[in-house]
Amino acid sequence: MAPVQISEVKGNSREHRTATHTHIKGLGLRPDGTAERNAAGFVGQAAAREACGVIVDLIRAKKMSGRAVLLAGGPGTGKTALALAVSQELGTKVPFCPIVGSEIYSAEVKKTEALMENFRRAIGLRVRETKEVYEGEVTELSPEEAENPLGGYGRTISHLLITLKAARGTKKLRLDPSIYEAIQKERVRLGDVIYIEANTGAVKRVGRSDAYATEFDLEAEEYVPVPKGEVHKKKEIVQDVTLHDLDVANARPQGGQDVMSMMGQLMKPKKTEVTEKLRMEINKVVNKYIDQGVAELVPGVLFIDEVHMLDLEAFTFLTRALESPISPIVILASNRGLTPIRGASDTLPPSAHGIPPDLLARLLIIPTHPYGPEEIRAIVRARARTEGISISEPALEAVGELGVQRSLRYALQLLTPASVLARVGGKMNAEVGVDEVTEATGLFLDAARSVGALGESVSGYIS
Ligand SMILES: Nc1ncnc2c1ncn2[C@@H]1O[C@H](COP(=O)(O)OP(=O)(O)OP(=O)(O)O)[C@@H](O)[C@H]1O
C-alpha cells in the first residue's frame, strides 16, 4: 500500500513582481540616525527620513503608542514610500497595518467598526508559554489507511505514524487523524523539524533540518539544527499575534469533528461579528496575561494614506481611540492643503489637510519636499535598475528632465513603455535611448497635456 503523497504546494513567488515601491528597502540611515544621500533605494528627502528614523526608534522602545504623525507634502514626494520604509525598518515582528482613507467605507461594515478592526490589526501581543511538546526531525511520516467504516469505496486514515528524532533519542508516535490535517497544512515532509503540542495537537513547522542544507538552495528555506534533548519535553513557545487575530479566533468558535457540527459550520455566515463586548472580554484577558508576565504588548503602526478621505465621524473616533491605553502609533499621509472636512463641509470651515483642528493639535507633522533634478535622476536610475531596464546616459537625462517639468510619477511611468519600444525596435540589449523616450512621451500624455487634448477635441465635438 503506497503511503499517501503529501504534495507540496509551492507559494507563488513574489520575487519577479515589481511594484511601485519595490526599490525602497528601508530608510537608508547611518547608525547615528543621519540619512545617507542615496541608500536602501531612498534618495534625498533627508530630513523626513531622519524624522521617520526617530519614530522607528521610539516605536522599538515602545514609547510612541497613542501618538499620531502626519506626512504632509505634494504628490509624488515619497510619503507612501516613507511609510513603507518605516514598516521595513520595524521588521516582521512589529505589526504594520496600511490602509487608505477610503477603505473604511463599505455597505456592510460601519466605518468606525472598520477603523477599530484596523486599530487592532496594528497592536501585537507577544505571548510566552511553556508547553509540553514532542519536537524533532521527521524521519518517518506514514498515514495508516483503513476501510471506510461507513462502507463504500473510500478509504479513511485511521491514524498517523510519525517518528521524530532529537539529539537524545527518537520517538515513534501514533497520532489521531485530525493531526494529519494540521501536518498537511504546515506542508511537513521528511527531514523537517516540527513540534506537536501535547495538549492541543497543534503542529508547527520550525524549519528544515540542517542535515539537508546542501540539498537544493533554490528555496528561501530556514535550516535549523536537530533539537537538543529528548523528543518529549517542555518548551518555551513565543507567539506573535495581533489583537485582531484574537478577536477573530474567538468570534468563530471551533466546532467538533462530527458531521453535525461540520454542517453547522457550513450554514453559519463566514464572518461572525466581532462585537464590542467580545473585544472588552479579550482586552480583560490580555491585561491579565500582561500582569502575569505571560504576554507583552507590542504596539505597531496603523498607516492611513490619503487621510483627507476620512470624514468627521471617523476623525472623532480616531482622536478618541488614540487616547485609549492600548493604541498603536498612527501615521497619516496627505497631499492636500486647505481642504473641506468630509462630512462637515457645511458646518466647519476648510481645515489643513482636511483634518479637524482637535486632531491636528495632536499631530507631529513631517513635511516632504519636491525633488530637484539631481534627485529625480537618481530616483529614475534606481527605478530603472529595479525594473531591469538598461538606459543610456542621455536618455536618463531626458527622463530626469521630464520629471522636473511634468512630475516624478510621470517620468517613472514612462520607463516601462520606453523599454518595450526599445525591445520592439530591436535595439542592442534593448537599451532605452533618447528616441524611445521621445516616442513614449508622444504616446502617453501627462495630466496637463491630456486635459489640453481633451479640451480641444470636446469643443470640436460640440461645434
Ligand atoms: N526619495 C525617494 N527615493 C526613491 N524613490 C522615491 C523617493 N520618493 C519617491 N519615490 C518613488 O516615487 C514614486 C512616488 O512616490 P510616493 O508614491 O511615495 O509619493 P506620495 O508622496 O505618496 O504621493 P501621493 O501624494 O500622490 O500619494 C514611488 O514609486 C516612490 O517609490
Ligand SMILES: [Mg+2]
Ligand atoms: Mg501616496
